[in-house]
Amino acid sequence: MVILQIHIIHVSLLLVCVELSWPFAAGMMQWEPAVDSSSSGFIPRVVLELASNTKEEAAAWLLSRIRDPQRNGGAELLVEQLGPGVGAQEKDNPNLFLVGASWPRLLSGAEDVGLFKEYSDGSMRGFTCANKHNFKHFKGEGDGFLSMSECQYIIKHELDTLRAKEETHVPGYTQAKLYPGKSIIRRLQSKGILIQMFPLHDKEDLKRLSFSWYKKVKLSLQPLDEIKHYYGEGQALYFGFLEYFTFALVPMAFIGVPYYLFDWEDYDKYVVFAVFNMIWCTVILELWKRRSASLAYHWGTLSRKKAFEEPRPGFHGVLGFNPVTGREEPLYPNVKRQLRIYLVSLPFVLLCLYFSLYIMMIYFLMEGWALSVHDENPTFWTGLLLFIPSIIYAVVIEVMNLIYRYAAEFLTDWENHRLESSFQNHLVLKVLVFNFFNCFASLFYIAFIMQDMALLRHSLATLLITSQILNQIMEAFLPYWLQRRRNKKMVRKVLKRRIFEDKVLPLPEQVRLEADMSMYLGTFDDYLELFLLFGYVSLFSCVYPLAAVLVVLNNITEVYSDAFKMCHVFKRPFADPAANIGVWQLAFEAMSVIAVVTNCALIGMSPQVKGYFPDSETQLILWTVAIEHGLLAFKFILTFLIPDVPKYIQIKLARLEFESLEALKKKKMEASEVSKKIQ
Known part of the structure; x- marks a missing residue:
């Protein structure tokens, strides 16, 4: 089973690499410079x-x-x-x-x-x-x-x-x-x-970036400075986080392989790995803050003041005056927005969670039926039947997540948020709550209600592998196939017009080709996928140590497929001068807190720990809760002990602030001397 799982991922990786060797547009034509600036x-x-x-x-x-x-x-x-x-x-x-x-x-x-x-x-x-x-x-x-x-x-x-x-x-x-x-x-x-x-894209810059980013096989870091130069800080920070997360998984993957091989049939020896999980998920997020601050300072966005946000294009209301700017703009009562949130959006989210719970119970009924069939007649085919319920459930989860995403966008837009940042925060909250419950509820039920570690390992492996294959199909192969067909049609149209002879695409056709490309919708879905993968690894990988290995392989394909899509599938997005990964940092930190609680509970359920409390289950629970609280306290202490911004950057920022204050004092003194001379 392990060999089959890894082989599936390797095949997926190979297919992506083959797909990436077919740059349908860039390889068939080149773009001439937009305009000769000298002329x-x-x-x-x-x-x-x-x-x-x-x-x-x-x-x-x-x-x-x-x-x-x-x-x-x-x-x-x-x-x-x-x-x-x-x-x-x-x-x-x-x-x-x-x-x-x-x-x-x-x-x-x-x-x-x-x-x-x-x-x-x-x-x-x-x-x-x-x-x-x-x-x-x-x-x-x-x-x-x-x-x-x-x-x-x-x-x-x-x-x-x-x-x-x-x-x-x-x-x-x-x-x-x-x-x-x-x-x-x-x-x-x-x-x-x-x-x-x-x-507009720039042919030469895009060509250089593509070559250094994904067109050559290398064992080096991504060209984050070049990505920032071409796409802006927001995109560069996403790829920087993807790269950092992949490298952070390597120690867990390195430990997980022998741990899995030597404890193949013993599902209860996960205490050490659970302890490692708790430390790992805390440390990597704190170190990422420092890495993010270093990148943001190097790119000049760490101290950059955020511009005053304008109303969203879809925001509507009664015309009035903004008390901050004094300009006329639509005003919408916050009370109405809150009523929409708590009387419509919140009940809808709860209803969706109930429906997800109902689907989960159907999955367990299917799982029980498959197990009973296999117990009555244990053959190779009935053994394969055991995987069918989990595969179907994983597919249903992805479909439900996709449908709910559209519903959440509609509801959040209907709530009529004035600012784009407020819109994004409410959308992220809705989507994260449902996706977390939809993806992890069955695993929590198996772990803490059924207390079946063998079934937990089986379900986690099936859900993780199936979701990764579906994501590769939906996010990589399907967009490539559709976009390649559309762009080939566009190229044939250009060739029929006979408007170029040396495979150099004139400016009008370059613009029209790019105008027909898909619009890049931002990093929301990319961060959401990483959030769910982080959850699979940090919550339950102690019972399935190969989870980190599978996520590393998935992230490698993600780097290449996302790079290819950015360069040849989507329109070039506008730069986003971000200083960090925003609300997603809070989402990952919240997941790390849940991971501490979950791993402590798993440790308390292990036979090794139960052996120390043979006569008192209450005492075991109290000790588990006490240790969990202690670890959470240690986690928050560690958060304060590790500065978010490296010391050398703090010194540079303080020096800059001091020089700004001194310059302001000097200007005031000069202005005062000038006024005295005038008098």
Whole structure:
């Protein structure tokens, strides 16, 4: 059985590697540079696609607002309409616009968004145009001081903060209401006038990144700096955490293999491994905080102040004034939102949990039936029958998780949260609660109600392997197959037009090809998968030590498949200047607390420990609870003893704060002396 399980994972890994050797788009064509900057000075960085039936007055108004100087309330950006290209068809959307910016505008935008760059003394400081020559690597105009992703993020920020002045509605659309201070881009998105806004890929940078990331087999770390340079800090932190989690699993996998082999039939000798589990899940999360802080400081996001959040595009309410900004915007009573949460969303989540519990009981009935059939007639086929209920249950779990995800998104959107961060936090909470219960309820029932360690090992192995195979199919093979078919169709269309002879794709076709690619929906599903895998390993791997081995193999395939999807399946996402993994850090820490309690309970149930309390089960329970509380206390003490930020970074941040205060005092003194001279 063990050999079969590992063989399945190895086959999955081999198939992914074979799939990754077929870069359907990048291998068939190359992209010419967007525009020769030396000839036109305009470098397109962001694409805006309006609906094909957008009224001309609306498009003209939007373009004028984008081009207007900042002093007139515009974004002061460069924008050109995408030409039809050679061989254009009538059904091609003509409303594609390329947005760029002059170098001085990008520098002023970098100061506006609070971009941190490396100073001449090696520290990371907020960029200012006044001190631009004191920053490392700044040489002059267009010198690469700002990466492509940073330029695109600046342009997106300027577009997002483009606000209505005295307009009452979008020209040509009386139903698209506007008011002073309303974000124009968000209104166009909510009304379906603006279909999408995405940054363009850069052929040369993408080619270099692809080669160093996944196109060569190597035993080295991921190029996190290059990933950050091309995709931004949010993506780089996800891949950094995936890499860190994989390496953190290696000691557990190294111990788990001999532990599993020597204790194949003895399901009760798991005390030592359970103790290791408790220490491991605490230490790795604390060390990750330090690793995350080091990366964030190196990338300039650790001390970066978060910008004031604008309302979500779908947020609605009665028009009023924001007490913080003083601008007009929709206002929605928090009482109504809370009523929706507690009277609708919460009962729905509880109902889903009950349904999940009902499905779990059906699974146990199927498990009992399969066991009875095997006991009556123990043959090879009835032995295989024992795995069928767990496989079916694992498939049902994945389907239920997928359906519930859509329902949770609908409910969270209906709750009408003003901020995107609030929306994400409530969505994560809903999804985590259901996924945790749906995936682990049966294992808790087997472990602590049935107290059947053999069945627990069997169920955990089947659920883990089946879920990994399904995830590889849903997240890797199916998207690759669908996207390859669509992109091959697009390539055939381009070839029929005969618009290039040397396999260099012109700009119009590059933009249209990228516009048809799938939109990248963020790292939510990726973190959720890692969260569940972390749960399988930290909660019950003491009874199935090979869990860590399987998760390591899964993570290796995840690195390559995610890298391939980012480079060739999805549109390029905008950079996300994150300083950490956000709410997912709290989710993993909560799982580690549950892991301590679970492993203590498993230790208390082991025959070795029960042997010390032959006459008093109550005393055993009291001792188990006392040890569990002591370990939790030790865990929280360890959290305080291990600083989240390394000492050398703390010193640099303190020095920077001191210098800022001294500079402020100096400015005040100079201003005071000037005022005295004037008097």
